[in-house]
Amino acid sequence: xxxxxxxRWQFAITTVYHFFxxxxxxxxxxxxxxxxxxxxxxGKDKYLRLTKFYGKLFLINIAMGVVTGLVQEFxxxxxxxxxxxxxxxxxxxxxALEGLLAFFFESTFIxxxxxxxxxxxxxxxxxxxxxxxxxxxxxxxxILAANSWMQNPVGFRINAERGRAELTDIGAVLTNKVVLxxxxxxxxxxxxxxxxxxxxxxxxxxxxxPGVDVAAFRTALRxxxxxxxxxxxxxALSGDQQxxxxxxxxxxxxxxxxxxxxxxxxxxxxxxxxxxxxxxxEIYSVKIPxxxxxxxxxxxxxxxxGINSLQQAYEELYGPGSYNPNIPLTYWTFRLMIGVGMASVxxxxxxxxxxxxxxxxxxxxVWLALPLPLLPLAANAFGWIFTxxxxxxxxxxxxxxxxxxxxxxxxxxxxxxxxxxFLVLYGVLAVVEVKLMLRTIRGGLAGTSPEPDTPDxxxxxxxxxxxTY
Amino acid sequence: xxxxxxxxxxxxxxxxxxxxLEGFDFGVGILLRVLGRDEPERRAVITTIGPVWxxxxxxxxxAGAMTFAAFPEWYATLFSGFYLPLFAVLVSLxxxxxxxxxxxxxxxxxxxxxMDTLIAIGSLLPALLWGIVFANLVRGLPIxxxxxxxxxxxxxxxxxxxxGGVAFTMLFVAHGAIFLALKTTxxxxxxxxxxxxxxxLIAAVLVVGFLACAHGLRGDTESVAVAGAAAVxxxxxxxxxxxxxxxWAFAGTALAVGLGVASLFVAxxxxxxxxxxxxxxxxxVTNAASSAYTLKVLTVIAAIxxxxxxLYQGWTYWVFRQRVRVETVTVx
Numbered sequence: 001x002x003x004x005x006x007x008r009w010q011f012a013i014t015t016v017y018h019f020f021x022x023x024x025x026x027x028x029x030x031x032x033x034x035x036x037x038x039x040x041x042x043g044k045d046k047y048l049r050l051t052k053f054y055g056k057l058f059l060i061n062i063a064m065g066v067v068t069g070l071v072q073e074f075x076x077x078x079x080x081x082x083x084x085x086x087x088x089x090x091x092x093x094x095x096a097l098e099g100l101l102a103f104f105f106e107s108t109f110i111x112x113x114x115x116x117x118x119x120x121x122x123x124x125x126x127x128x129x130x131x132x133x134x135x136x137x138x139x140x141x142x143i144l145a146a147n148s149w150m151q152n153p154v155g156f157r158i159n160a161e162r163g164r165a166e167l168t169d170i171g172a173v174l175t176n177k178v179v180l181x182x183x184x185x186x187x188x189x190x191x192x193x194x195x196x197x198x199x200x201x202x203x204x205x206x207x208x209x210p211g212v213d214v215a216a217f218r219t220a221l222r223x224x225x226x227x228x229x230x231x232x233x234x235x236a237l238s239g240d241q242q243x244x245x246x247x248x249x250x251x252x253x254x255x256x257x258x259x260x261x262x263x264x265x266x267x268x269x270x271x272x273x274x275x276x277x278x279x280x281x282e283i284y285s286v287k288i289p290x291x292x293x294x295x296x297x298x299x300x301x302x303x304x305x306g307i308n309s310l311q312q313a314y315e316e317l318y319g320p321g322s323y324n325p326n327i328p329l330t331y332w333t334f335r336l337m338i339g340v341g342m343a344s345v346x347x348x349x350x351x352x353x354x355x356x357x358x359x360x361x362x363x364x365x366v367w368l369a370l371p372l373p374l375l376p377l378a379a380n381a382f383g384w385i386f387t388x389x390x391x392x393x394x395x396x397x398x399x400x401x402x403x404x405x406x407x408x409x410x411x412x413x414x415x416x417x418x419x420x421x422f423l424v425l426y427g428v429l430a431v432v433e434v435k436l437m438l439r440t441i442r443g444g445l446a447g448t449s450p451e452p453d454t455p456d457x458x459x460x461x462x463x464x465x466x467x468t469y
Numbered sequence: 470x471x472x473x474x475x476x477x478x479x480x481x482x483x484x485x486x487x488x489x490l491e492g493f494d495f496g497v498g499i500l501l502r503v504l505g506r507d508e509p510e511r512r513a514v515i516t517t518i519g520p521v522w523x524x525x526x527x528x529x530x531x532a533g534a535m536t537f538a539a540f541p542e543w544y545a546t547l548f549s550g551f552y553l554p555l556f557a558v559l560v561s562l563x564x565x566x567x568x569x570x571x572x573x574x575x576x577x578x579x580x581x582x583x584m585d586t587l588i589a590i591g592s593l594l595p596a597l598l599w600g601i602v603f604a605n606l607v608r609g610l611p612i613x614x615x616x617x618x619x620x621x622x623x624x625x626x627x628x629x630x631x632x633g634g635v636a637f638t639m640l641f642v643a644h645g646a647i648f649l650a651l652k653t654t655x656x657x658x659x660x661x662x663x664x665x666x667x668x669x670l671i672a673a674v675l676v677v678g679f680l681a682c683a684h685g686l687r688g689d690t691e692s693v694a695v696a697g698a699a700a701v702x703x704x705x706x707x708x709x710x711x712x713x714x715x716x717w718a719f720a721g722t723a724l725a726v727g728l729g730v731a732s733l734f735v736a737x738x739x740x741x742x743x744x745x746x747x748x749x750x751x752x753x754v755t756n757a758a759s760s761a762y763t764l765k766v767l768t769v770i771a772a773i774x775x776x777x778x779x780l781y782q783g784w785t786y787w788v789f790r791q792r793v794r795v796e797t798v799t800v801x
Contacts, residue, residue, distance in 0.1 A: 056574070063570035066523070067563040073533050074559055077548020084548075085616075088541020089759040096538040096767060099531035104778045107527045108785055111520035119788055159760070164541070166760040407549040409617040418556045425560060429567060436574055 004406045006415040007079040010422065012388075014071050016381050017426050021065035023380050026136050026187065027194020028058040031227070033129040040126050046216035049445040054198060054220075055129075056440055059114065064433050066107075071422070079415060083395055083405030090156045090167045091146055094174070098142035105135030140190075141183055148179035150396050151387070152249040158399075165399065178249060181242040188234035189341070189380050191227055196344050197373040199224030201441050203351060204369035206361050213445045221355060228348035228376075235341065240295060247296040247304070250397060252314070252323060253390035255307045256330040258292060267292040267304035273331070318398070325392040333386040341379035347372050472764040473754040476539040477741070479771055481734040483535055485727045487528035488599070488641075492726050493719075494518040494525055496645015498565065498592025499638075502585055504649060504660055508578060511585060513795045515572065517652040520789045522569065524782055526562070538767055542616055542757035543741045550610060550618030550742075554598050554625060561598075565591025596641045597634040601625065604633025607683045607733050609751075612744035616752055629682060636679035639672040640703075640729070644722040647706065651715040654792050662710060665718070669707045676703060676729060684736055687743065692736035699728035 032055045039047035073095070076084050084091075109131040116125050149155075155172030156165045167173065202221035206214065247254045255261075258270050269291035274284045293302040307324060314323040347368050355361050395402040497518050505511030537544040548555060568587035575581075608629055611620040646665035650658050680696040688696070706721025737743065741757055744750040758764065 059570065060574060063567055067566040070530065070562055071559055073530060073537075074548060074555055076537065077533075077544050078552055078555060079549075081545035081549035084537065084545040085541055088537050088544060089763050092534065092538025092541060092544075092759070093763060093766060095534040096531070097770060099527065099534040100770065100774045100778065103527045103530055104524065104782070107523040108778075108782050111523055112785055112788060115516075115520040115789060167763045167766065170766045407545075409619065410549050410552055414552045414556075417553065421556065421560060425563065429563075432567070432571070436571060440574065 001412075003410060003412045003415055004403055006412065006419055007406050007410075008402065010079060010415065010419050011075060012385075014068065014075065014422055014426075015388075016384065017430075018065070018068040018072060019381060019384055020377060021061050021068065022140075023186075023190035023193040023377065024197060025058065025062045025065045026140060026190040027227075028054060028061065028197065029129070029136055030133045030191075031194055031198055031223075032058050033126075033133050036126055036129055040122060046213075046219060049213070050216055050220055053445050054201075057197075057201075057437060059110075060433065060436055060440065062106075062110070064429065068426075078418070079407055079410065080395075080405045081407040081409070083400065086164050086400055086405070087150075087396060088164070090153075090165050090173065091149060093167060093170060094142045094146040094149070098139050098146075102135045102139035102142060106132055106139065109135065137187070140186060141179070144183050144186060145174050145176060145179045148176045148182055149173055151182075151391060152176060152178040153396055153399055165396070177245055181238060181245050185235060185238040185242050188231045188238055189376070189383065191231035192235060192341065192344060192376040193373065193380060195224045195227030195231060196348060196376050197224070199228065199348060199351060200369045200372040203361060203365055203372070204441070205444060206355075207363055207366040207369075209444070210360065216445060218355065218358075221361075222352060225348040225352040228345055229352070232341070232345035232348075239338075243295050244298060250391065251305050252307065252310045253325065253330065253387070254296060255305060255310060256325045256327050256390055257334040257386065258304075259327055259331045260292070260304060260306045261308050263303060263306040263309050265293070265303035266290045266301045267296070269295065272335070321393070323393060325390050330386055330390045333382040333389070337379050337382040337386055340375045340382065344372055344375040344379070347375070471754075472761065472768060473758045474739075475768060476535075476758065476764055477734070477738060477754045479775075480532060480536055480539065481731060482775075483528055483532035484734075485730045487525070487532055488730050489723045489726045490525035490528055491522070492596075492641045493644045493648040493722075494522040495592040495596045496641040496643065497649055498588045498645070499596070499642055500645055500649065500661075500664065501592075502589050504646075504657065504664060505585075508581065509795050510657055511581070512573075513653060513657060513793045514649060515569070515588070516793045517649060519569075521782075521785055523566075524785065526566070535767070535771075539759050539764060540741060540752075540754070540757040541759060543752055546612060546616050546618055546742055546752060546757075547606075550612075550620075551602055551605075551625065553622050554601060558595050558598050561591045561594040563591075565595075593638065596638040600634035600637025601630045603637070603730070603733055604630040604679070604683070606742060607633075607687055607736055609687070609743040609745040611746050612742060612750050612752065613746060614750050616750070616757075619746070629686075632675075632679055632682065636672070636675040639668060639675050640722070640726060643669040643672040643706075644719075644726060647710055647715060647718045647722050650710070651719050652793055654794050657795055658792075662713070662715070665710050666707065669703070669710060669722075673700070673703050673707060676700070676725070680729060680732060683733060688732075688736045692732050695728055695735050696732035699725045699732060702728060 032051055035047050035051040035054065038044070039051055109128045112120065113125065113128040113132060116128060120128065153165070154176050155167060155169035157168050158164075159166045199221050202217040202224060205212070205217045206221065243254065258267075259273060260267065260270075266289070268287040268289045271286045271288060273286075290300045292304055294300050296302060296304045307327070311323055315321070351361070351365065351368065351372075354365060391397055393401050393403070395405040497514060501511060501514050505514040533544070536547070564587045568584040568591060572581055572584040572588070605625055605627075608627070610618055611624060613619050643665055646661050646668055649661035650665055653661060677700050680699065684693050684696055702721050703725035706718045706725060709715075709721055710718035739754045740751045741754060742752040744752075759767075
């Protein structure tokens with residue numbers, strides 16, 4: 001372990017942790033806004049109660065998303081100052097856009113939404129949560145544009161004198177073909193998480209408390225399940241597009257995803273492989289012929305380049321060294337991302353079928369309440385681990401190796417202190433947040449009465465789900 | 470004017486905005502357990518900043534992101550150089566943010582009590598640490614020819630920096646007390662008013678002393694004039710507070726915070742991180758800046774969106790302009 005390793009672990013851990021809250025927040029705010037709109041349009045009590053219930057769960061999540069996001073911005077400068085010096089001219093612009101356009105929007109309108117229930121006209125209050133939705137979407141786009149630039153740098157030139165990359169075309173950075181496919185993929189994946197969460201909570205209530213708020217939770221269950229199915233299809237389609245773009249801009253990542261060592265034409269898709277520990281030898285595998293060619297190139301007999309030939313090409317281009325990412329890691333996270341994600345879509349479809357035409361859900365279905373939201377959440381994390389480790393050994397693909405980005409003046413002790421600090425803090429916060437979520441979920445819709453609570457009855461109805469502090 | 474100068478002013482503007490806004494919610498957080506004597510009062514105290522603190526904190530995020538984009542060298546040296554203080558700021562802001570959000574999500578007193586302690590600590594530490602950071606920026610840091618910070622934590626914790634930390638903290642406490650007096654009613658308001666007078670006096674002495682030292686170290690006529698205006702604003706705020714004119718008093722402390730921070734930036738200019746090893750190694754608005762194209766792009770974005778942000782954030786303050794009453798705050 002040296003400073004570089006620690007800084008990498010720190011980035012990996014804090015980013016994956018941060019990303020547990022991001023997809024839940026992104027999708028739950030939109031679902032909450034949809035529910036509130038349904039209430040505004042129909043006036044039905046159940047929509048208001050669902051809005052408040054899921055809105056509260058959204059707020060618990062975004063609190064964690066926001067504070068762990070702070071760490072991300074500081075971390076670039078603290079642990080990766082050489083990277084910041086090299087890319088700031090380009091990479092900083094989407095970050096500044098994210099702050100100025102998205103974060104101000106989110107934070108301001110969330111405050112108005114939380115505290116504005118009885119202060120703002122209904123219409124304006126509804127508009128506030130849609131503003132938050134817009135803010136979260138913009139935020140996702142700009143941060144993905146920044147990340148996509150690291151995957152596929154465009155719109156820049158190298159200034160040798162200053163030893164850095166300089167922006168030449170902001171439009172190119174914001175319309176990078178990688179961000180154009182990554183944004184929909186990430187958003188759809190987030191909605192699989194959010195839909196699963198809404199459906200998972202609803203099925204738990206329907207089974208554990210039959211008779212309490214059945215109508216409202218039936219609506220939530222079916223809404224959540226439909227969102228999962230639609231978003232699941234979106235994930236698959238956008239993922240396919242992303243695979244093609246990646247095969248073009250980072251062929252090594254896709255070769256590593258398949259553990260394809262030799263160039264094949266046509267190439268078969270590996271479903272499952274057990275290899276030697278270093279990943280270089282195959283012991284047992286299941287393959288579908290032609291499929292990889294089709295997925296990567298759009299033609300059934302297209303050529304897919306293997307790791308060995310790419311390694312050779314990169315050595316000629318960038319000099320001697322290894323240009324392989326961690327192959328077992330990329331291979332398995334790629335499969336887990338797809339497999340685990342598809343499993344959640346399957347569960348959602350089953351729940352939808354099991355509760356068709358007013359059928360009461362079977363008691364045994366409660367066992368699906370927990371894995372349903374957790375599986376897509378894990379799939380999201382696997383997806384990020386895959387795409388970020390698949391870019392290695394590059395920090396900015398083809399421009400800056402990861403080892404060159406770390407802060408030269410930062411000592412190992414400093415990184416170690418912050419690493420231990422974050423681990424302890426994040427561990428404690430995880431326990432607090434999960435307990436609070438479970439508590440709120442168990443509380444159900446009770447207390448989310450539609451009428452403003454009367455001042456002479458502040459004890460019971462007003463407090464449990466109030467939106468003030 | 471050079472775009473680099475424009476961007477120096479924009480970054481300074483965002484830091485000033487951050488300290489003026491988060492300054493009072495830090496102060497309210499620090500005073501939470503002192504002024505709020507029971508649960509309804511504490512709830513009222515927190516409700517005064519409830520709708521706005523999150524938006525206030527974004528000024529910091531944007532100041533950071535803007536620095537990254539417009540002055541990458543400044544961002545890199547600042548954040549890696551102040552490693553441990555900034556780590557402590559992060560931990561504090563995380564605890565404070567979570568505590569503010571989670572406080573009301575459980576209806577039991579021990580839980581709220583714990584959250585209140587976290588809010589107080591999470592408000593006090595960043596106030597102190599930002600003072601330490603800014604005092605060090607003005608004082609200068611051991612920065613080598615390749616713009617790397619060569620000191621240690623001990624370098625950063627010098628007496629002048631600690632003085633700056635205490636001065637910042639007391640100024641925010643007074644700023645927060647006046648905000649509370651402006652936003653509450655009855656007994657709580659009277660108590661906040663008295664606290665504002667007492668802490669304001671201490672803050673005035675500390676701030677004037679600190680600014681005198683700072684501009685003695687690195688000041689020119691302009692920076693001293695701005696610092697002088699800050700002192701006048703602070704004294705006027707104290708007078709207005711004594712007269713019960715809380716709106717004017719708050720404008721006064723806001724102006725004092727803003728002008729005080731502005732004077733530090735003016736004193737540094739054109740350096741952004743002066744080097745104590747060799748003035749030639751200092752980071753300046755020119756050698757730390759992004760390319761002309763990037764600055765041009767950023768200028769267009771900032772020119773369009775900064776006024777917009779100020780407009781809708783201003784609207785938030787207007788929507789929640791009413792005073793918070795202790796007796797009604799329990800009913801949402």
